[in-house]
Amino acid sequence: MSPTHSARNTESPVKSASWWRQLPDRASCEWLTDQYVHRRRTIHDIAAETGASKTTLARWAREYGIPLRSRGGMSHGRALKSILDDQAIPPILKPATGTPGAGLRLARFAAATRYPSIRSAAHGVGLHSNNLVEQINRLERDLGAQLLHRAQRNRAMRLTEIGEQVLEAIQALADVLPELQSAEG
Known part of the structure; x- marks a missing residue:
């Protein structure tokens, strides 16, 4: 370093004295x-x-x-559960909201109800039908009730009585959680 070269002549990595004003x-x-x-x-x-x-x-x-999510986790289960609990979740949905991916499963179930079959619903939401079936089955397991009467020959898929109540609760909750508003790809 030459004698004429000093720290004053170079850009310093230290923040200026007024850096806090930019916050x-x-x-x-x-x-x-x-x-x-x-x-x-x-x-x-x-x-x-x-x-x-x-x-x-x-x-x-x-x-x-x-609640802060764990580092690297976009849907930390405990944080998601406490967020959902604080948002006055309808009681019928509470058993299905405590795990990662719960909001997406609820949204996909709601989207699936607009189609005549699981196959067409899966195509509509951009999933393979096995994946959608697995998610709906998980939701039914979490809630402890069958939500859909699956499509059969010459008969479209339809909601059970509990399925209708769950769909109404999801629609009411969609204002609180934007991820429930659309699951279509």
């Missing part, structure tokens, strides 16, 4: 809940957009009572 005002509880819970964005992604640190956003989430 957003404290994010509102509603905004952070929408971004992190409903839109399933990561703390890292939100921090990159806002200029706030990941630590600050995580602290705000804890202060607001927003």
